[in-house]
Structures are given as C-alpha cells and as structure tokens.
Amino acid sequence: MMRPSRPGAATFLSLTFLAALLVLAIAAPLIAPHGVNEVIGGNWSPPSAANWLGTDNVGRDLLSRLIWSTRTTLTIATLSTVLAFLIGGAVGFIAGTLRGWLDIGLNRVNDLAMAIPTLIAALVVLSVLPSRVEVLVAIMALLDATRVFRLARALALDVGATDYVEAARVRGEGLAWIILREILPNALPPLLAEFGVRLVFAVLFLSTLSFLGLGIQPPATDWGSLLKENKDGLLFGVWAALIPGAAIALLAIAVSNVTDWFQEWTTGAAGRGKHG
Amino acid sequence: MPSFRTPAASGLARSLAGAGAVALLAARSLATALALLLAASVLIFAGTQLLPGDVATAMLGQSATPSAVAAIRAELGLDQPALLRYFAWLGGALRGDLGTSYATRQDIAAVISQRLGNTFFLAGVTAAIAVPLSITLGVVAVQWRDGPVDRAITASTRAAIALPEFFVGYLLIMLFALNLGWFDSSATVYPGMTLGARLWAVALPVATLVLAVAGHMTSMTRAALLNVLSAPYVEMAQIKGVSGRELVWRHALPNVLGPIIHVVAVNLAYLVVGVVVIEVVFVYPGMGQYLVDSVAKRDVPVVQASALVFAAVYVVINGLADLAALLANPRLRHPR
Numbered sequence: 001m002m003r004p005s006r007p008g009a010a011t012f013l014s015l016t017f018l019a020a021l022l023v024l025a026i027a028a029p030l031i032a033p034h035g036v037n038e039v040i041g042g043n044w045s046p047p048s049a050a051n052w053l054g055t056d057n058v059g060r061d062l063l064s065r066l067i068w069s070t071r072t073t074l075t076i077a078t079l080s081t082v083l084a085f086l087i088g089g090a091v092g093f094i095a096g097t098l099r100g101w102l103d104i105g106l107n108r109v110n111d112l113a114m115a116i117p118t119l120i121a122a123l124v125v126l127s128v129l130p131s132r133v134e135v136l137v138a139i140m141a142l143l144d145a146t147r148v149f150r151l152a153r154a155l156a157l158d159v160g161a162t163d164y165v166e167a168a169r170v171r172g173e174g175l176a177w178i179i180l181r182e183i184l185p186n187a188l189p190p191l192l193a194e195f196g197v198r199l200v201f202a203v204l205f206l207s208t209l210s211f212l213g214l215g216i217q218p219p220a221t222d223w224g225s226l227l228k229e230n231k232d233g234l235l236f237g238v239w240a241a242l243i244p245g246a247a248i249a250l251l252a253i254a255v256s257n258v259t260d261w262f263q264e265w266t267t268g269a270a271g272r273g274k275h276g
Numbered sequence: 277m278p279s280f281r282t283p284a285a286s287g288l289a290r291s292l293a294g295a296g297a298v299a300l301l302a303a304r305s306l307a308t309a310l311a312l313l314l315a316a317s318v319l320i321f322a323g324t325q326l327l328p329g330d331v332a333t334a335m336l337g338q339s340a341t342p343s344a345v346a347a348i349r350a351e352l353g354l355d356q357p358a359l360l361r362y363f364a365w366l367g368g369a370l371r372g373d374l375g376t377s378y379a380t381r382q383d384i385a386a387v388i389s390q391r392l393g394n395t396f397f398l399a400g401v402t403a404a405i406a407v408p409l410s411i412t413l414g415v416v417a418v419q420w421r422d423g424p425v426d427r428a429i430t431a432s433t434r435a436a437i438a439l440p441e442f443f444v445g446y447l448l449i450m451l452f453a454l455n456l457g458w459f460d461s462s463a464t465v466y467p468g469m470t471l472g473a474r475l476w477a478v479a480l481p482v483a484t485l486v487l488a489v490a491g492h493m494t495s496m497t498r499a500a501l502l503n504v505l506s507a508p509y510v511e512m513a514q515i516k517g518v519s520g521r522e523l524v525w526r527h528a529l530p531n532v533l534g535p536i537i538h539v540v541a542v543n544l545a546y547l548v549v550g551v552v553v554i555e556v557v558f559v560y561p562g563m564g565q566y567l568v569d570s571v572a573k574r575d576v577p578v579v580q581a582s583a584l585v586f587a588a589v590y591v592v593i594n595g596l597a598d599l600a601a602l603l604a605n606p607r608l609r610h611p612r
Contacts, residue, residue: 112315117549120567120586124323127571127579204440208553211442212568227442234450242450245443252438 011261014254021070021251028071032064037219044236053240057229062240065221069244072222076137077202083141084202085195088148093179093187095149096156103153110149118143119208126214136215140205144198151194155187162186189266196255196262204248223247301602309595316587317369321362324576352378365580374581379573384581387566392585394465395555395562398478399547402485407540410490414497418505419524429494436491441550445484445557452480462559481558488550493543500535504528534604541597548589 007015024031034040039059040051047054053062095103116124122139129135156179159165165182173181203223209215210224218225223244230241349355353364368375374384417429453461463477504510505528513527552564559565563582570578 112312113319115312115316115591116319116583116587117545117590119549119552120583120590121319121323123552123567123571124320124579124583127574127576128324207440208442211553212556212571214568214571227446231446234446234454239450242443242446245440245446248440249435249438249443253434256434256438 007261010257014257017250017254018258021074021247024067025071025074028067032067034061034064036060036065036068036221038064044233044238046237047240053243054233054238056226056238056241057233062230062238065226066240066243069221069223069226070247072216072220073203073206073224073244076133076140076216076222077199077206080137080140080206081144081195081199081202083137084144084148084198085191087141088145088150089152089191091145092149092152092154093156093183094175096153097160097175097179097183099157099160106149107153110146113146118205122205122209123212123214126209131209131214131217133216136206136209140202144202147198148194151191152187155190156183159183159186189263193259193263196259200248200252200255203251207244207248298602302599305595305598305602308598309591312591312594313588316591317366317584318362320580320583320587321358321365324580325358325361369581369584374584375577377570377575377578379570379575379578384578387578388563388581388585390467391561391563391566394560395551395564397465397474398481398485398555398560398562399544399551401475401478401482402489402547403544405482406486406490406493406543409486410493410543411497411536411540413490413494414501415524415529417494417498418501418528419520421502430498433491433495433498436487437495439487441484441488441553442557444487445481445554448480448484449557464559465561478560481554481560484554484557485547485550489543489547492546493539496539496542497536500532500539501528503535504532507531534601537600537604538597541593541600545590545593545597548586548593 037060040061041055041059043055043057043059045051045055045059051061051063053066056062056065091106095106121143125139126135129139160178160183165178168178168182206215206222207224207227210222211228212224213228216222216225218229221229226244227241230238233239233241346355353361356364365375372385374388376382377384377387413429413433417426420426449461452458459480460477463481465474465477469477501524505523510523510527513523518527551562552567554560555562555564556568563585567579567582567586569575570582
C-alpha cells in the first residue's frame with residue numbers, strides 16, 4: 001500500500017497557506033468588509049483601525065479589494081490551467097500513443113509555436129482582441145497547452161513503450177482505452193506535479209498582463225491590476241499594493257514544497273512497489 | 277583502408293571529419309533558427325491579421341460608420357489579400373523597412389533602433405553582473421555542498437526565483453528611491469548621457485533583473501555541477517585522492533561547460549522577456565515599453581515589428597546556445 005511520508009513543517013505550513021488562499025477566494029463575499037467597488041472615503045488614506053490596509057486610488061477599502069482580487073486571480077488561473085491540461089494533455093497523449101507522422105507533425109508545429117516567448121505572443125494577440133476574461137483565459141490556456149503537450153507526449157512515449165501497453169495494442173484495444181486505462185494512470189503523478197508549476201505560472205502571467213494594463217480591466221480587480229492602480233500609493237505610505245507580489249512568491253514556494261513532498265511520496269511508493 | 281594510415285594521418289583525418297561534423301551541425305542549427313524565425317513571423321502576422329478583431333474598427337471604435345472603416349482599411353492596405361500583405365511586410369522587414377506607426381506616423385525602424393540600443397544596454401549590464409556572479413555562487417555552493425554556505429545560497433536562490441520581478445522592482449523603488457533617495461524611481465536615459473550617468477540611471481532596474489536571473493542561473497549551475505560530480509570518473513578521481521577544490525575546478529568544470537553555457541543562454545533568452553515588465557516598472561525607454569504602449573494603443577504595425585524583433589533576439593540567443601554547447605562538448609567536436 002502507498003503511504004504518504006509524514007509531511008514536514010514546511011509542507012504543513014505550505015498546505016495551510018494554500019488552504020487560506022482557497023478560503024479567501026471562495027468566501028470573498030463573506031470575508032471582505034466592503035464591496036469590491038464600494039467607495040468608503042478619500043483616496044490613499046494610510047492604514048488605520050477601520051481600514052487595516054488603507055484606501056486605494058479612488059478611496060475603496062484596500063483589504064476588501066485584495067480579498068476580491070484573490071478570487072479573480074485564482075479563478076482565472078485555475079480555469080486556464082485546467083483548460084491547458086485538457087487540451088495539451090489530450091493532444092500530447094494522442095500524439096505520443098499513435099506515434100508516426102501525426103506525432104512528428106504535431107511536435108514540429110508545437111516547437112514552432114514555442115519560438116515566440118509566451119508574453120510576447122499574448123501581447124500580439126491582445127493588440128487586436130479585447131482584454132475580456134474569456135479572451136484572457138483562451139490565450140493563457142493555449143499558450144500553456146504547448147508546454148503541457150510536450151510533457152504529455154513525452155510521458156505517453158515513455159509509458160507507451162512498456163510491455164503492458166504493447167500487450168494492450170496487440171490485444172486490439174482502442175486508442176481511447178489505451179490512453180485512459182494504461183497511459184493516464186501511469187502518467188498522473190508527473191502531470192499533477194506539473195499542474196502545480198503551471199498554476200503558479202498562470203497566476204504570475206495573469207498578474208503580469210494585468211500589471212501591464214492588458215489583463216483584467218477596471219472596475220474588476222486582480223493581483224496585477226491592484227498593483228498597477230495603486231503603485232503611486234507607495235508615495236503616501238500605502239504599501240498594500242505590494243502584498244499581491246509577496247502572495248505570488250509565497251504561492252510559488254508553497255506549491256513547490258507541496259509538489260516536492262508529493263513527488264517524494266509517489267516516486268518513493270513506486271520504488272517500493274518495484275523492489276518489494 | 278585504415279590499416280595503411282599512419283597514426284598522424286589518421287589523427288588529421290579524424291579532426292578533419294570532426295570539423296566537418298561541427299560545420300554540418302552548425303549549418304543545421306542555423307537552418308533551425310531560420311525556420312523558427314520564419315514561423316515566428318507567420319504567427320505574429322496571423323495573430324494580428326487573421327483574428328476576428330479588426331484593426332480599422334479597433335482604431336475608430338465600435339461606433340464608426342462603415343464608410344469610415346472602409347476608407348481606413350483602404351488607406352492601410354487592409355483590402356489586399358492577407359497573403360500578399362504578409363509577403364509585403366516580410367519583404368519590407370528584410371530590407372529594414374518596418375513600416376510607419378498608426379498612432380504617431382513615425383518610421384518604426386528608426387524608433388526601434390534607438391530603443392533596442394537602450395534595451396540591449398539594460399540587458400547587457402545585467403548579464404555582465406549576473407553571469408559571473410551566478411556561476412561563482414553555483415560553484416561555491418557545490419564546493420561546500422550541504423554546508424551552511426550551500427544552504428544559504430540555495431535558500432536565497434529559491435526566494436529570488438519565487439519573487440515576481442515587478443514586486444522586487446517596486447520594493448527597491450520604495451527602499452532606495454522613496455526612502456533613501458539615492459536613485460530616481462524612473463530610469464531616465466537620453467542620447468548624449470555619459471556612461472557613468474547612464475549606469476547610475478539603470479542601477480535599480482539592473483539590480484531587479486540581476487536578482488531575477490541570478491536565482492535561476494545559480495540553481496541551474498549548481499544542479500549541472502552536481503550532476504557531473506555524481507559521474508563515475510569523478511568518483512574515480514576521489515578514490516585517487518584528488519582534493520575537493522581540484523575536483524570541482526579541474527575535473528568537473530570543463531565537462532560542465534556545455535550545460536553551463538546552456539544555462540546562461542536560457543537565462544539570457546528569459547532576460548529578453550523579463551525586460552518588458554521591468555521597463556514598464558521603471559519607465560525605461562526601451563523595446564518592452566514600446567511594445568506594451570503599442571498594444572494598448574492598438575498600433576498594430578509597431579506591435580508586429582517589435583514582436584518580430586523580440587522573437588528574433590530570442591531565436592538567435594537560443595541558436596547560439598545550441599552552437600556553444602556543441603563547441604564546448606569535445607565528444608561532438610571529435611566524433612568517435
């Protein structure tokens with residue numbers, strides 16, 4: 001039986017942080033003291049007992065904006081990452097399982113698509129399409145899907161070369177059966193670890209686009225646009241706009257800790273299975 | 277017939293064959309780079325021209341009359357077939373003619389040549405500091421691996437990798453520009469500035485970028501070195517009693533040169549994109565700021581031209597990385 005190695009203090013703290021973010025995102029309407037666009041006073045008022053983080057560029061409560069922005073950022077990043085894994089994973093598995101000319105062709109096209117840095121590609125598309133949520137999700141999902149494709153294809157090639165998949169082929173199982181019953185279960189641990197990495201990347205990417213003014217548009221808010229709108233607040237001692245930056249860093253470290261622990265667990269278990 | 281060859285002749289023949297193999301591989305990486313660049317140009321053009329968004333409507337706004345839209349389309353040549361426009365654009369770009377900006381009517385090539393210089397200056401100063409710094413830190417970490425020095429280096433690189441650039445940028449602005457007043461919060465450079473003044477002006481953006489790149493570069497150097505140190509020949513050298521320092525510098529480092537060059541190139545390619553955000557944070561007049569401004573203004577010719585320049589630099593650095601790794605790897609230089 002697989003037994004998780006006991007999570008250390010770092011893993012425990014990381015899981016707590018991730019859970020806290022999740023609660024903030026889901027329960028934002030219950031937790032945030034004020035509405036997302038509720039003006040409650042003058043702009044740039046420094047932190048006080050009533051407004052713990054001060055007010056923003058038009059006098060909205062920054063703590064509330066921060067909580068609401070967590071919800072936007074995490075929702076969009078998760079959505080686009082899930083889409084990226086569905087698209088890139090499906091195409092990558094099909095290419096790696098079928099092999100042959102389809103695989104070679106798809107791999108070439110994918111390599112060519114990766115010739116442009118993702119940020120530049122997103123900026124090019126956003127110069128003609130509006131920065132609406134569905135457009136942002138689609139761009140992020142497609143760009144990320146090229147990275148997922150690479151991994152999924154490599155995993156399918158790897159698993160596909162094993163005897164049991166060969167046996168399934170000889171038995172005459174269909175493509176869908178082989179992918180869902182043989183490849184997917186064996187490729188799951190590395191794919192899940194990659195999911196964490198890609199999710200952090202999506203959060204950073206969306207924040208970057210919004211910070212550049214090309215992501216989430218006002219009056220909606222996310223981590224990047226919160227910083228963009230309130231960077232001048234630094235002059236007035238309103239520093240809360242920097243919190244999303246720290247949150248991104250903590251998220252990256254937390255996810256990496258959890259992923260390490262997860263990988264140790266799965267590979268450790270696999271190792272025991274092989275030798276014991 | 278190999279049996280008649282003298283050892284010297286066969287050595288010469290072998291190195292000639294090696295040179296030929298290197299030339300062949302170099303030609304192949306050049307061809308790959310050209311193919312990637314061509315693909316990038318197609319993607320950039322298609323991204324701006326074939327998507328449902330329409331440049332003319334975007335420029336005039338949704339309420340524009342159909343005749344005004346038609347007039348603009350004719351003026352911009354948008355009534356021509358897309359394929360013709362692509363070849364006209366690509367042909368112009370190859371001759372150094374990148375067209376004129378919709379928004380400012382300026383010649384794009386002239387603006388880019390100045391801004392690209394500024395961006396290369398920023399990236400160049402960053403690389404000049406970050407590359408030697410990270411390689412040294414990586415080597416030092418491995419030399420005293422698992423000790424307190426290694427742990428400190430590993431922890432700080434992990435933190436540096438996790439911190440987003442804009443966060444570090446504003447943190448430095450808050451500390452060194454707003455509180456201490458040593459630097460300006462915006463990195464203003466202009467033609468005719470002395471080198472010293474220019475370096476002072478870019479100090480904060482360079483520090484931000486160094487932190488971003490050095491984190492990755494140090495940890496990748498450390499990993500590449502550790503990988504080599506776990507090789508059997510290193511164990512052999514250890515058994516023979518070679519000291520720790522000599523082991524790292526004489527036995528491991530030459531073999532890790534290829535991987536390290538690769539690490540450096542990956543991070544330089546990353547730097548090309550990293551400058552976009554940092555230029556916006558510090559209001560630096562480079563290519564990144566130009567691209568972002570043009571996207572916001574929907575100035576499509578400028579977006580196309582700057583994206584093409586970014587893609588070209590990216591492809592060239594990656595191609596050079598492949599080539600350098602090739603030249604640094606003796607096994608590829610002297611096949612068999």
